[in-house]
Amino acid sequence: MRSLIHITGLGVVSAIGNSVDETLQAFEKGTSGIGPITLFPSIHQNQLPVGEVKLTNEALASMLGLQQPITRTAMLGILAARQAVKDSGIKNLNSFRVGFISATTVGGMDRTENFFIDYLKDKTTGNLDDVVHHECGSTTELIADDLGIKDFISTINTACSSSVNSIILGSRLIDKGRLDVVVAGGTDALTKFTLNGFNSLMILDKEPCRPFDASRSGLNLGEGAGFVVLVSDRVLKQESLKSHAVVSGYANTNDAYHQTASSPEGRGSFAAMQQALEMSNISIRDIDYINLHGTGTQNNDSSEGTAIQRLFGDEVPKVSSTKAFTGHTLGASGGIEAVFSVLAIQKGWAFPNLRFKTQIPELNYKPLQELRKGLTINHVLSNSFGFGGNCSSIVFSKG
Amino acid sequence: MAVYINGIGTISPQVTFGDVPFLEAPKDVTGNRLTCIEPEYTGWIDPKAIRRMSRVIRMGVASAGMALKEAGLDKPDAIITGTAFGCLEDTGIFLTKMIENNEHALNPTPFIQSTHNTIGSQVALLLQCQGYNQTYSHRAFSFEHALLDALMMLEEKPLSVLVGGVDEVTDHSFSIMNRFGLYKDDSVSNLNLLESKTNGIIQGEGSSYFLISSEKGSNAYARISNLATLYKPVDGTEIQKWIKTFLMNQSLSSNDVDLILLGSNGDVTKDSVYSEVASSVFPNAAVGVFKHLCGEYQTSNAFAMWVASKILKDGSIPSTVLKKKTNQNPERILIYNQHLGHHHSLILLESC
Numbered sequence: 001m002r003s004l005i006h007i008t009g010l011g012v013v014s015a016i017g018n019s020v021d022e023t024l025q026a027f028e029k030g031t032s033g034i035g036p037i038t039l040f041p042s043i044h045q046n047q048l049p050v051g052e053v054k055l056t057n058e059a060l061a062s063m064l065g066l067q068q069p070i071t072r073t074a075m076l077g078i079l080a081a082r083q084a085v086k087d088s089g090i091k092n093l094n095s096f097r098v099g100f101i102s103a104t105t106v107g108g109m110d111r112t113e114n115f116f117i118d119y120l121k122d123k124t125t126g127n128l129d130d131v132v133h134h135e136c137g138s139t140t141e142l143i144a145d146d147l148g149i150k151d152f153i154s155t156i157n158t159a160c161s162s163s164v165n166s167i168i169l170g171s172r173l174i175d176k177g178r179l180d181v182v183v184a185g186g187t188d189a190l191t192k193f194t195l196n197g198f199n200s201l202m203i204l205d206k207e208p209c210r211p212f213d214a215s216r217s218g219l220n221l222g223e224g225a226g227f228v229v230l231v232s233d234r235v236l237k238q239e240s241l242k243s244h245a246v247v248s249g250y251a252n253t254n255d256a257y258h259q260t261a262s263s264p265e266g267r268g269s270f271a272a273m274q275q276a277l278e279m280s281n282i283s284i285r286d287i288d289y290i291n292l293h294g295t296g297t298q299n300n301d302s303s304e305g306t307a308i309q310r311l312f313g314d315e316v317p318k319v320s321s322t323k324a325f326t327g328h329t330l331g332a333s334g335g336i337e338a339v340f341s342v343l344a345i346q347k348g349w350a351f352p353n354l355r356f357k358t359q360i361p362e363l364n365y366k367p368l369q370e371l372r373k374g375l376t377i378n379h380v381l382s383n384s385f386g387f388g389g390n391c392s393s394i395v396f397s398k399g
Numbered sequence: 400m401a402v403y404i405n406g407i408g409t410i411s412p413q414v415t416f417g418d419v420p421f422l423e424a425p426k427d428v429t430g431n432r433l434t435c436i437e438p439e440y441t442g443w444i445d446p447k448a449i450r451r452m453s454r455v456i457r458m459g460v461a462s463a464g465m466a467l468k469e470a471g472l473d474k475p476d477a478i479i480t481g482t483a484f485g486c487l488e489d490t491g492i493f494l495t496k497m498i499e500n501n502e503h504a505l506n507p508t509p510f511i512q513s514t515h516n517t518i519g520s521q522v523a524l525l526l527q528c529q530g531y532n533q534t535y536s537h538r539a540f541s542f543e544h545a546l547l548d549a550l551m552m553l554e555e556k557p558l559s560v561l562v563g564g565v566d567e568v569t570d571h572s573f574s575i576m577n578r579f580g581l582y583k584d585d586s587v588s589n590l591n592l593l594e595s596k597t598n599g600i601i602q603g604e605g606s607s608y609f610l611i612s613s614e615k616g617s618n619a620y621a622r623i624s625n626l627a628t629l630y631k632p633v634d635g636t637e638i639q640k641w642i643k644t645f646l647m648n649q650s651l652s653s654n655d656v657d658l659i660l661l662g663s664n665g666d667v668t669k670d671s672v673y674s675e676v677a678s679s680v681f682p683n684a685a686v687g688v689f690k691h692l693c694g695e696y697q698t699s700n701a702f703a704m705w706v707a708s709k710i711l712k713d714g715s716i717p718s719t720v721l722k723k724k725t726n727q728n729p730e731r732i733l734i735y736n737q738h739l740g741h742h743h744s745l746i747l748l749e750s751c
Contacts, residue, residue, distance in 0.1 A: 043502045105514060116494050123574050131575055135483065136515065137538035141741075150630045154544045155537035157485065157515035165533060169548070176551055196497050197510035254478075254523040254532040260511050268529060387511065388520025390532055 005171045006236045006243040006399055009088025009229030011080035012339040014326040015051030015222050019083060024343065027351055027371055032325050034208040034220050040192055048204050050190055051222030051327025071108040071133045074142035077187030080225035081143050084183055088229035089241055096180035096235060099152035100144040101170050103162030103186030105331035107136040110189045139187065152179055157331065159386030162186050163226065164334030164394050168250045170230045180235050185227030185335030194330065195221055201260065209296035211321035212305065212367045214358040219295040222327020226335030228342065243399030245342045248379070249280030255389035261299050266307025268391035273311055273381060276393040286379050287317045289350045291337045292367070293383040294321020295328050304383060305363045316365040318372065324354035334384035334392065341380040341396045348375045402553050402623045403751055404609050405616030406472070408465025409705040410435050410458045411605040411693050416465055421709050422717040425692055427590050431582040431601045432573055433694035444525070451508065452521070453488040455567035458606035459518035460525060463561055469618055470610035475561040477531035478519050479548050481541030482565045483697035484572065485515030491571040518565050539738030540628050542698040546746070547626060553613050563608035564701025573602055583665070590719070592665035592691040600664045603694015607701035615751060620708035622751040624649055629743040635672060638743060639680050642735070645745050656684045657727045658716065660707055662699065662736030664690045669740065676735055686723035687716060700736050704746055707732040711750040
């Protein structure tokens with residue numbers, strides 16, 4: 001029998017807030033974080049809206065007490081991870097076997113892309129300080145070193161499903177008795193590289209995105225970080241910690257259909273959701289809310305929507321994509337949405353799918369339009385899917 | 400629970416695929432960059448698909464295919480990949496075009512293939528494998544954590560898992576790392592690497608996939624007993640204590656290890672950590688090395704695991720690997736590798 005894996009700490013930073021409290025306020029007020037690009041010069045500056053964290057690199061560095069800015073990906077990660085550890089209330093972190101597992105798709109690309117401007121003109125130029133933390137793993141180590149964690153450090157990069165996979169790995173390491181406490185999640189900064197990459201694929205909406213709407217025409221990129229603190233049942237009791245929720249099931253599958261497109265019937269996402277539910281030992285009726293991957297692209301929403309309809313039939317629970325608030329934060333999205341999912345359980349809230357107007361004709365259900373409060377949310381399913389067919393689903397349950 | 404290596408595919412700077420004697424005639428290359436000797440890909444990948452793939456994806460997909468073929472399997476249950484740098488070539492192409500074209504008219508293909516998980520997902524796509532698919536990108540723990548994940552999966556149920564370590568070096572990455580002063584000057588021969596007595600390393604690359612399973616295949620190489628990683632140890636004492644504890648947890652002592660395979664890379668200022676481990680912890684074991692064959696790269700332990708598996712299967716150690724000989728038959732091999740003093744890892748293999 002699997003042991004209970006508790007979530008005792010939450011940390012989040014995204015376009016809608018630099019903390020859990022600010023995030024909840026944005027959900028209450030229905031304030032979207034989508035706006036114009038201000039972080040870097042780009043020909044797309046007034047064309048493509050994005051979900052920026054409302055802090056410059058200098059402001060982030062000063063908030064974190066750093067002498068000078070490091071990569072934005074690492075600073076966003078440090079901000080969210082510190083919050084999660086603080087929220088967990090663990091006093092003697094280093095008396096346990098502790099892991100730090102992060103996920104990122106861009107790593108230090110926000111600085112590498114600046115380096116390359118000079119470097120391409122002359123291979124002997126470009127400031128090496130700008131590439132020293134290029135690697136995904138380097139981002140993770142900057143955060144882990146800040147937290148003082150060293151027993152187990154890892155980084156996952158399965159594109160947009162990355163940080164759900166880091167929470168899954170953390171849960172497994174605790175379940176197998178290899179670790180007692182794991183800080184898990186992900187971080188990604190907005191970069192010119194990803195902005196142009198997604199733009200070249202022609203899947204960026206020139207308007208604020210409309211996930212799961214019939215009129216959807218692409219995603220908005222976002223940025224941020226989301227981390228949770230996972231602890232074993234023994235640590236929870238021994239330290240008298242409060243369990244915000246438990247990780248009750250998860251699955252990782254591959255669509256194996258196309259490098260960037262999802263299969264029309266969503267075979268990978270269907271299998272991920274089905275296997276996660278199976279592991280949770282609950283039925284489809286027990287899921288109270290689904291936090292959708294819901295990027296706002298034609299392909300994702302139609303494929304994910306179809307998979308949900310196939311799995312849940314006429315009993316589709318409340319669903320919404322929170323990406324209309326935050327934008328698609330890529331490698332951070334699973335971590336950020338894990339925090340949102342746990343908040344849904346804690347507060348009894350189901351979040352609205354901002355800007356939704358018209359139901360997708362092929363689907364027999366539509367996402368929530370308004371914030372719903374006062375609910376009993378026992379089980380939340382959160383989806384994260386990525387390039388390369390990577391599909392991960394996770395179920396959080398009331399502890 | 401026993402875990403067996405039932406098939407291996409390795410593409411490296413040596414000829415490590417096809418029907419060739421085991422490292423009998425290692426390539427002698429003068430310079431500070433070792434590049435992979437690649438197979439004829441048409442035997443492994445659909446020619447139409449080859450054209451679209453960058454070199455690291457080709458190497459990954461082909462070596463995965465080789466491992467499956469050796470194991471006599473069409474499709475694994477899970478695919479787990481470790482790659483520290485991922486798809487550098489496509490990343491470099493997209494970055495360059497983005498800057499040169501000032502963000503205009505960009506071809507999406509290099510962007511699509513720039514994400515680290517492209518290697519593992521292309522393997523899944525070509526095999527139509529819809530099972531577990533994971534990519535670790537954590538520096539010199541990338542392959543080790545892929546392997547750890549696979550071992551944990553096998554603790555739960557009997558499966559066949561394809562697990563690999565893949566990294567490429569490109570002109571951009573080589574020129575940037577060179578500016579960090581990491582490399583030796585280019586006059587060293589790889590076969591004299593460990594006798595060079597100079598600072599710096601030579602860059603390597605490679606791709607190795609292993610088909611591992613809780614069932615012993617007819618072509619099985621070895622058993623994987625366990626592995627461990629250690630992050631930023633404070634000193635040599637902590638490293639040695641960690642190694643002894645690792646062995647103790649396997650109910651072993653250092654005398655039970657027949658061969659210690661070391662990641663010594665010829666950097667005169669850093670290699671002492673290896674020689675201290677060999678002399679202090681394993682005074683009675685044979686000593687082997689491998690980085691003169693593959694160069695230094697963060698997933699080089701995948702190459703080392705191929706070397707160790709072959710030794711256990713053949714029952715003999717190639718002379719190019721052997722540094723210190725004993726009379727024992729190699730039946731238990733411990734691989735000890737470290738990268739820049741920060742990432743230390745152990746992989747323990749046994750004959751089967």
